[in-house]
Amino acid sequence: MARLPDPLLAARRRRQILDAALACFRRRGFHQATMAEICAEANISAGALYRYFASKAEIIAAIAEDHHDDGDLAFLRTAEADGLIAALSQAARDFFQKFAEGDGALIADIIAEALRDEALSASLLKTSERPVKLFAQAIRAAQARREIDVTLDPKEAAETLYAAIEGIGLRRAFLRQSDPEAAVAQFCSFAERYLSPRHE
Amino acid sequence: MARLPDPLLAARRRRQILDAALACFRRRGFHQATMAEICAEANISAGALYRYFASKAEIIAAIAEDHHDDGDLAFLRTAEADGLIAALSQAARDFFQKFAEGDGALIADIIAEALRDEALSASLLKTSERPVKLFAQAIRAAQARREIDVTLDPKEAAETLYAAIEGIGLRRAFLRQSDPEAAVAQFCSFAERYLSPRHE
Amino acid sequence: MARLPDPLLAARRRRQILDAALACFRRRGFHQATMAEICAEANISAGALYRYFASKAEIIAAIAEDHHDDGDLAFLRTAEADGLIAALSQAARDFFQKFAEGDGALIADIIAEALRDEALSASLLKTSERPVKLFAQAIRAAQARREIDVTLDPKEAAETLYAAIEGIGLRRAFLRQSDPEAAVAQFCSFAERYLSPRHE
Amino acid sequence: MARLPDPLLAARRRRQILDAALACFRRRGFHQATMAEICAEANISAGALYRYFASKAEIIAAIAEDHHDDGDLAFLRTAEADGLIAALSQAARDFFQKFAEGDGALIADIIAEALRDEALSASLLKTSERPVKLFAQAIRAAQARREIDVTLDPKEAAETLYAAIEGIGLRRAFLRQSDPEAAVAQFCSFAERYLSPRHE
DNA sequence: TATGAATGAGTGTTCATTCAT
DNA sequence: GATGAATGAACACTCATTCAT
Numbered sequence: 144m145a146r147l148p149d150p151l152l153a154a155r156r157r158r159q160i161l162d163a164a165l166a167c168f169r170r171r172g173f174h175q176a177t178m179a180e181i182c183a184e185a186n187i188s189a190g191a192l193y194r195y196f197a198s199k200a201e202i203i204a205a206i207a208e209d210h211h212d213d214g215d216l217a218f219l220r221t222a223e224a225d226g227l228i229a230a231l232s233q234a235a236r237d238f239f240q241k242f243a244e245g246d247g248a249l250i251a252d253i254i255a256e257a258l259r260d261e262a263l264s265a266s267l268l269k270t271s272e273r274p275v276k277l278f279a280q281a282i283r284a285a286q287a288r289r290e291i292d293v294t295l296d297p298k299e300a301a302e303t304l305y306a307a308i309e310g311i312g313l314r315r316a317f318l319r320q321s322d323p324e325a326a327v328a329q330f331c332s333f334a335e336r337y338l339s340p341r342h343e
Numbered sequence: 344m345a346r347l348p349d350p351l352l353a354a355r356r357r358r359q360i361l362d363a364a365l366a367c368f369r370r371r372g373f374h375q376a377t378m379a380e381i382c383a384e385a386n387i388s389a390g391a392l393y394r395y396f397a398s399k400a401e402i403i404a405a406i407a408e409d410h411h412d413d414g415d416l417a418f419l420r421t422a423e424a425d426g427l428i429a430a431l432s433q434a435a436r437d438f439f440q441k442f443a444e445g446d447g448a449l450i451a452d453i454i455a456e457a458l459r460d461e462a463l464s465a466s467l468l469k470t471s472e473r474p475v476k477l478f479a480q481a482i483r484a485a486q487a488r489r490e491i492d493v494t495l496d497p498k499e500a501a502e503t504l505y506a507a508i509e510g511i512g513l514r515r516a517f518l519r520q521s522d523p524e525a526a527v528a529q530f531c532s533f534a535e536r537y538l539s540p541r542h543e
Numbered sequence: 544m545a546r547l548p549d550p551l552l553a554a555r556r557r558r559q560i561l562d563a564a565l566a567c568f569r570r571r572g573f574h575q576a577t578m579a580e581i582c583a584e585a586n587i588s589a590g591a592l593y594r595y596f597a598s599k600a601e602i603i604a605a606i607a608e609d610h611h612d613d614g615d616l617a618f619l620r621t622a623e624a625d626g627l628i629a630a631l632s633q634a635a636r637d638f639f640q641k642f643a644e645g646d647g648a649l650i651a652d653i654i655a656e657a658l659r660d661e662a663l664s665a666s667l668l669k670t671s672e673r674p675v676k677l678f679a680q681a682i683r684a685a686q687a688r689r690e691i692d693v694t695l696d697p698k699e700a701a702e703t704l705y706a707a708i709e710g711i712g713l714r715r716a717f718l719r720q721s722d723p724e725a726a727v728a729q730f731c732s733f734a735e736r737y738l739s740p741r742h743e
Numbered sequence: 744m745a746r747l748p749d750p751l752l753a754a755r756r757r758r759q760i761l762d763a764a765l766a767c768f769r770r771r772g773f774h775q776a777t778m779a780e781i782c783a784e785a786n787i788s789a790g791a792l793y794r795y796f797a798s799k800a801e802i803i804a805a806i807a808e809d810h811h812d813d814g815d816l817a818f819l820r821t822a823e824a825d826g827l828i829a830a831l832s833q834a835a836r837d838f839f840q841k842f843a844e845g846d847g848a849l850i851a852d853i854i855a856e857a858l859r860d861e862a863l864s865a866s867l868l869k870t871s872e873r874p875v876k877l878f879a880q881a882i883r884a885a886q887a888r889r890e891i892d893v894t895l896d897p898k899e900a901a902e903t904l905y906a907a908i909e910g911i912g913l914r915r916a917f918l919r920q921s922d923p924e925a926a927v928a929q930f931c932s933f934a935e936r937y938l939s940p941r942h943e
Numbered sequence: 944t945a946t947g948a949a950t951g952a953g954t955g956t957t958c959a960t961t962c963a964t
Numbered sequence: 965g966a967t968g969a970a971t972g973a974a975c976a977c978t979c980a981t982t983c984a985t
Contacts, residue, residue, distance in 0.1 A: 152948080156948090170459075171459070172374065172455060172459065174372065174374035174375055175374055177974080177975065177976080178975080178976055178977075179974090179975085179976090187949085188949060188950050188951060189950085189951070189976085189977070189978085190948090190949065190950055190951070190977095190978075190979075191948070191949050191950075193976095193977065193978075194947095194948070194949080198976080198977080199976065199977090247454075247458045248454075248455045248458035248459050249455075251451045251452070251454040251455035251458065252451070252455050254447075254448075254451040254513055254516075254517060255372060255448045255451035255452050255455060257517055258447045258448035258451065258516055258517065259370075259371070259372060259448050264517070264519070267517075268517075268518070271517075292536070299529060299532070302514065302529070303507075303511065303529060303532075303533050305514065306507065306510035306511045306513070306514035306515075307503075307506065307507050307510050307511075307533075308510070309510045309513065309514060310506035310507050310508070310509045310510020310511070310513070311503065311506040311507075311510070313454055313506070313509065313510070313513075314502065314505065314506035314509060315506075316454075316458055317454060317457055317458065317464070317467075317468075317471075318468070319464070329499060329502070329503060332499070332503075333503050333507075333537060336492070336495075336536065336537045336538075336541075337533060337536045337537050338536075339541070341536075341539075349965095352965090377957085377958060377959080378958070378959055378960080379957095379958070379959090382968095387966090388966060388967045388968060389959085389960075389961090389967085389968070389969095390960095390961080390962080390965090390966060390967055390968070391965075391966050391967075393959095393960070393961080394965070394966080398959080398960085399959065399960095552944095570859075571859070572774065572855060572859060574772065574774035574775055575774055577978085577979060577980080578979070578980055578981080579978095579979070579980090582947095587945090587946095588945060588946045588947055589946085589947070589948095589980085589981075589982090590944090590945060590946055590947070590981095590982080590983080591944075591945050591946075593980095593981070593982080594944075594945080598980080598981085599980065599981095647854075647858045648854075648855045648858035648859050651851045651852070651854040651855035651858065652851070652855050654847075654848075654851040654913055654916075654917060655772060655848045655851035655852050655855060657917055658847045658848035658851065658916055658917065659770075659771070659772065659848050664917070664919065667917075668917075668918070671917075692936070695936075699929060699932070702914065702929070703907075703911065703929060703932075703933050705914065706907065706910035706911040706913070706914035706915075707903075707906065707907050707910050707911075707933075708910070709910045709913065709914060710906035710907050710908070710909045710910020710911070710913070711903065711906040711907075711910070713854055713906070713909065713910070713913075714902065714905065714906035714909060715906075716854075716858055717854060717857055717858065717864070717867075717868075717871075718868070719864070729899060729902070729903060732899070732903075733903050733907075733937060736892070736936065736937050736938075736941075737933060737936045737937050738936075739941075741936075741939070752969080756969090777953085777954070777955080778954080778955055778956080779953090779954085779955090787970085788970060788971050788972060789955085789956075789957090789971085789972070789973095790956095790957080790958075790969090790970065790971055790972070791969070791970050791971075793955095793956065793957075794968095794969070794970080798955080798956080799954095799955065799956095945985100946983105946984100946985085947983100947984105947985100948982105948983095948984095948985105949981100949982085949983090949984100950979100950980105950981085950982080950983105951978105951979100951981105952978105952979100952980105953977105953978085953979090954976100954977080954978070954979095955975105955976100955977095955978105956974100956975080956976090956977105957973105957974085957975070957976100958971105958972100958973100958974090958975095959971105959973105959974105960970105960971085960972105961969105961970085961971080962967105962968100962969095962970090962971105963967100963968105963969095963970100964966105964967085964968100964969105
């Protein structure tokens with residue numbers, strides 16, 4: 144009696160492995176974490192792991208790609224209802240939360256990996272485009288509402304805001320200042336000044 | 344027959360090794376570069392290398408610590424003569440130059456390493472304090488000159504500016520936008536808005 | 544609910560597996576081919592395969608044993624009708640055909656395996672005795688007909704002819720000379736001289 | 744005080760490793776023998792072995808290439824002094840000796856490997872050309888002396904003789920008839936008939 | 944009967960570090 | 965001081981075989 148393969152099993156196993164890998168990568172870094180560690184963390188054998196991922200590099204890529212923000216619609220709705228600053232500050236909060244949970248080193252690892260691996264970089268660019276585009280869209284809307292400086296280039300401003308969030312997050316992680324609210328406050332203070340309409 | 348250790352030779356050898364290590368680490372990352380590669384790049388034997396550094400970790404720490412900006416006095420003088428923005432933009436230019444030369448991944452590596460290694464972190468904090476302190480000092484002076492917004496907290500503003508430089512640098516490296524002048528322009532646009540006195 | 548084992552199904556499955564294994568072994572060799580490859584080639588699951596063969600070694604043995612020539616009666620009839628040389632040349636042709644189809648490496652594998660595995664060797668000896676015996680029988684008949692040299696020892700001559708076919712086949716495969724007719728011509732030229740009656 | 748690297752050490756180590764590998768390959772075959780076995784047999788660590796050979800494939804290739812007969816001049820001299828048959832029989836004896844020492848399976852392995860690996864095949868062809876060329880040269884000389892059939896094509900005859908030696912060797916190894924003198928006798932009986940001048 | 948996910952010992956290979964010379 | 969051969973534990977990955985379903 145042929146048994147139908149459980150199509151969910153594969154997805155479950157991949158998640159189980161990725162969760163374990165995430166934990167290991169966070170603790171030890173992509174290239175210091177071993178497959179044996181990941182297997183142990185996932186309570187799975189090496190053979191089983193390789194049924195779901197062809198190589199360590201594939202797991203690294205999957206982890207890196209998983210790491211995109213997807214506030215999406217919520218972000219745009221908040222921007223409309225409560226203003227751009229409020230929406231940005233929420234997006235920043237979500238991001239800083241990750242740092243507080245120990246993701247700082249992982250994010251640095253992902254950047255390093257992407258900078259050295261053209262293929263990974265290309266695939267990450269696609270997923271990381273999204274939040275910047277959302278920022279730009281919200282900026283344009285806020286400019287239409289005269290909420291912020293209309294002379295700002297929306298795309299560049301979006302890039303700058305995104306870079307600032309990442310920069311502040313990494314810097315505070317480096318300084319072992321892990322309170323996300325303090326980071327949000329710093330970011331808001333910056334964003335307000337940066338975005339506010341110029342005098343006369 | 345006992346030979347007195349020549350302190351100059353030692354310093355020369357260490358430099359030779361660190362230069363080689365820097366090249367290797369840039370290319371391949373701390374944990375992917377091998378000691379054999381470093382030895383080959385430095386034209387030195389493994390045995391000789393270990394006379395000057397006790398372990399790979401020690402070389403990594405030395406490289407990380409080496410990586411501090413030391414514009415120092417020049418920065419303050421420029422700030423006084425040409426204004427804070429001009430001085431910041433020069434500091435940013437120096438920094439972005441490094442990214443253009445392929446230091447992006449190395450900087451990400453250093454951050455990742457520091458975030459995972461308390462001891463390294465502590466020692467790096469000391470050397471990285473300097474530029475932020477200089478920024479803060481220059482900010483205070485500019486406030487006294489009424490050149491910038493006097494309501495800004497100098498320390499926080501310095502941190503924000505520093506984080507923004509790093510964030511913009513990493514982000515542009517990630518986007519493979521390697522023109523340092525474009526990065527400087529983005530930073531200046533940001534800094535002007537961020538620092539400029541608020542309307543009434 | 545107990546199901547009687549269907550002996551025909553079993554035979555069919557064994558054949559299906561052996562055909563797949565043969566293809567894999569030809570391509571990759573006994574010890575480089577994997578059970579997974581064989582399963583894929585046979586469109587069968589690993590579990591099912593192990594129902595019909597207890598181990599990889601058993602499959603190897605079965606493949607090796609399968610590889611016997613069975614021209615049998617046809618050979619003797621041809622020898623009587625058209626002469627020994629013609630019959631031998633046909634036998635050689637059949638054999639060389641296999642080489643042309645890529646069996647050379649497999650035959651070398653079988654020899655290597657048999658030389659290292661006493662048990663396999665013993666069982667192969669039984670099946671490989673047959674063609675040599677047929678050769679010897681045909682030689683004796685040809686001697687009775689004064690078609691060939693009567694002073695030849697039939698058994699030794701049969702062995703020599705068999706060894707020559709194998710030697711020529713392997714050698715030509717090694718030289719990547721895959722035309723079977725050229726091999727047959729070489730063999731016939733040899734057989735004629737070897738077998739022909741000596742000048743007084 | 745720089746130590747000059749011993750240029751002989753490398754050669755000695757390579758020999759030591761190849762000797763060990765030969766023993767292991769003979770016993771177990773190219774793909775069943777493990778690097779750990781070879782290391783143990785050579786009394787050397789894995790790291791040391793990989794200083795001298797880049798991979799297992801490289802060792803296999805080296806072993807295969809080592810396996811050429813180099814009777815060379817001796818063969819031609821014997822052919823001139825004692826006749827072609829005597830020279831061939833000595834060449835065959837040398838070859839059969841190897842089989843008696845357990846090289847049969849190794850030779851089969853080499854053939855199988857060469858048949859599957861184009862690159863190895865190409866390099867082996869070069870070294871295996873030599874004995875066949877020597878055979879052909881001696882055959883031409885013997886034809887000039889009217890010692891053997893002048894109508895034989897020297898190149899083809901040389902190929903046939905070489906193939907026959909290999910065929911007889913493998914066949915007798917397979918039959919577990921390891922007496923080299925019996926093999927030589929079989930080969931001589933064959934060679935005499937094959938080469939002798941035809942009646943009118 | 945058949946499936947295919949799972950096992951885990953084993954594979955070829957690497958590399959930080961040591962030490963006899 | 966300097967060399968580079970050597971170590972051997974560790975690494976990423978494989979594969980014959982098993983067994984719950």
